[in-house]
Amino acid sequence: MNREGRMATAGEIIVDSLVANGIDRVFCVPGESYLGLLDALYGRGDIDTVVCRHESGAGFMALADARLTGRPGIACVSRGPGASNAAIAVHTAEQDSVPFVLIIGQVPVRDLRRNSFQEIDYGKMFGSIAKWVAEVTDPDRVGETILRAIQVATTGHPGPVVIAVPEDVLTAASRSEVVRLQSKPRAAPHPDDVASLRQLLAHAERPLVIAGGNLDRPGGREALADFLTSWHVPTAVSFRNQDLFPNDHRLYVGDLGLANPEAQMAVYRDSDLVLVLGARLSDITTQGYTFPRLVRPQMQLVHVYPDQSMIGTHFAADLAIACDAATLITALGKPELAPPEHRDGWIDRLKAEQRRIATPRVVAADDGVPFESIVDHVGRNLADNAIVTLDAGSFAAPAYRVIPFKPPQRLLAPISGAMGFGVPAAVAAALRIPGAPVVCFVGDGGFLMTGNELAVAIERKLPIKVILSENHIYGSIRIHQEREYPGRTIGTSFANPDFALIAKAFGFEVTRIDELAQLDRLTAALAAPGPQFILVHTSVAAILPKPVGIGQAAG
Template identity: 65%
Template sequence: MATAGQLIVDTLAAHRIDRVFCVPGESYLGLLDPLFGRADVDTVVCRHEAGAGFMALADARMTGRPGVAMVSRGPGASNASIAVHTAQQDGVPFILFIGQVAARDVRRDSFQEIDYGHMFGKIAKWTVEVTDPNRMPETMLRAIQVATTGVPGPVVIAIPEDVLTAECDGATVMPQARPTAVPDASSIVLLRELLTSAKRPLVLAGSGIDSAEARAMLLTFLEAWNVPSVVSFRRQDLLPNKHPLYAGDLGLSNPATQMDVLRDCDLLLNIGARFSDITTQGYTYPQLVRPEMKLAHIHADPAAIGTHSDIAIACHPTLAIAAVGKPDRSLPDRSDWIGRLSKERTKISSVRTFDVSDGVPFEDVVDVVGQHLPGDAIVTVDAGTFGAPIYRVIPFKPPQRLLAPISGAMGFGVPAAVAAGLRQPDRTVVCFVGDGGFLMTGSELAVALERKLPLKVIVSENNIYGSIRIHQERGYPGRIVGTSFVNPDLELIGKAYGCAVTRISTRAEVNRIPDLLRAPGPQFIVVDTSIQAIISRPGNVREAIE
């Protein structure tokens, strides 16, 4: 008879979850032991629970399967909570296993004990504490279903250490049928009619476009119906950014001139996006409660269809796209509409010139990387002002991937790059990270050193928390406190992790970057980034990405 820990590992393997990320703890040795000697589940030992959680989220983004992290009780779970929040904000399937105190000590305020139902109740899709080993099969079944259906998200499972080692009834939980819903025929007929008659239609594409197949279907749909598209916050990898029908993203405070054009659309078709505060520009686009245009919303989770829609279709976006098919009669001339959107997109994506004397404008670095990025590259981005030009300037094109935290969590970039390198070792992985974010989770490069991953890490060094400095300068001009810091020698740190290290201190040296991207082995590039370029322009509040 298997132990509860053995059943968990066997169930993960049965669901093709072939990698787990952990920081070991004595409270879940009964879950670690079943991983011994397994060829079908790779155990990645991380240096901090936040890093383990971020790696699991990036891996889930790459595979479409739940990312799994395993941590100890109390401090371990607290450190991992940032990943739970990020999974909830980003809509990523994630399962966090926590080794709990022994069953006899639960709710006695024992050493390192936490009531995880209270701790995670508002940010996890489901939180459970398993005190009966015979309930482990049903727990695993529900956990995987909850994490992956509707809007994907985090599940937290706390298991007392003695329950993990107890024998349990029941066999390995095998994959279950996924719930499916087909689009309503009458809604498809109406949507086809609106798409055919609209003079200024616009698609908003979001995270529901969750696979290579879905991205290809989306592009085919846009081309067939001659409809331009914007993407939701930090989803630039859904469409080729140089395509005539790509109209940009809805991010942090889009320019007023662009929003004026977007508001002029007569049909907004939301395919797989949630109407979050950033994507809706502070819940103003479309306006509540009655949108200013015809609105159709397609989403796998009916709970995500929240504003007043003329058409509401609760199914996976690919099923609706397939049902809509191609137009059967001529469409209105939309060239002027597409041109207006393209003009605004060009304004935003143009590389700017900065007259600065304190280092390299990081936009110059981003521009060069974008011009020389391999066609199958994976780009991971930490949170911070340095990342703003990445979303504007780099012309992403599938199968390139962009892995960035929708939640704006600092510390995501390096762990995500490590996870991407593990999952796709033959693809170039480029990590953009600020010095603040790097010092939070940069130690996860130890995993890259262990696994010999040829990551290309680009660190923007300016010794400030740039996003916060921008707001501070605007709200409290001249009163700088708490937004500056001193760094250790980042070049020595890069060398310690086995990387070839390069420092970029002048604009002329930026031209070295293409060769560094092509160089074998791990590369660690430190850029002396200009502060003047960040805070000198009046429009830069849009770039305060937190």
């Protein structure tokens, strides 16, 4: 490919190929090891370069952007320290099943495998968490590498790909072709399996669908809603996928989270058919591999997932269907028979448990505001097109229970449990969908990990609303610590800077809430234009396990 009488560089081929595949944004922290790629981005009006303040923030932004677009998120970082800082995003992409491509500037070819300055063998570093790791030493193969990277990241079980490109390869002339958008392989369910599943759905008295992240894509939510209402079957959602189906709908019966109440699980276990639609049966969704029963479930189990390697690894399926969940839904069509007469009673049992769990808890506390009250207030006043981003921590737990998510509202939360996700995700969401209200819940621990990315929000004039829970502890760890070692707390408390001053320095308007009587301030701040920072003095007592007497076991 010629450019003003010269061949394009490998860096330019990379950028052209990203654009040709519909990728219009990259997130980066610059480094001298990929100056050739940065120069290829210079002056481009068809791809936006977002300069972040830390590589973990760049990675998290790329993951949030991928969740919203369905296209691979792209992060560019420098070798050694930069790649190490970005590793958390690679792990999160694998755990969250998000298509992600991390491009790393590598040491020059002549220095490879010489333990040179900032050199890392990325195949060894990322080999167990990335779907594929490539190191491009021939500039003529860069197009082929991008082709495979995008295909691997987006097909089957989506996930991360890592590409390392030596700095001298990026600036070298390349005879490679620009990679155009290619067709994705699609698998269809076997007609016999479709017929069998239709029979199971038609006659099951106590069916339960588990809907998962494979439906988190354009058209997925609509397909799920049409299927559930047509076949009159209830659904729970897999871990942190509450935005797949309206939570106030009669057929929404909860989520499978970190530790569901036993009363709810007893009802789930009474199902006679479990249909897993686009979810992995991982340790969280299966409640530590206790639901359904290992290895042969006590009910009929149908597992639908586009990657056959994820089916039948722990639980024997009566029907194993390796295809996209939405494709299976289309193939099923509409039912011919009315549902069994007892199914309504079954749905009522499931919904009653979900409503009980979703009821906000009223906690008396004299050491701050019970944060669940804040979450409940936001949930009841959430705009129809709002995007909620959650960091990881105990402050976030109520959001999964009490906010009645309803598409097109979106929930962006780290399934991996990675702290530091919330603020970068909010920035990426506001960039991707201008005009959509973006609300970020974050704890004081997580904010001090990636809160510096608010600088991007100010630079890009993004009116995000940040709600910070300040309680001076790593709450989730403190809960476990008090349960396992009551009264012996160490390593879970910390001092904080003045968050109000920090927020003002970033150009945010600041609202403080120190007691429940000030909830009207929250309402005003969420409705106010521009970036808003709501600082909540949060109760610790409200989240800690209740003391147990001598001889009693902690629950």
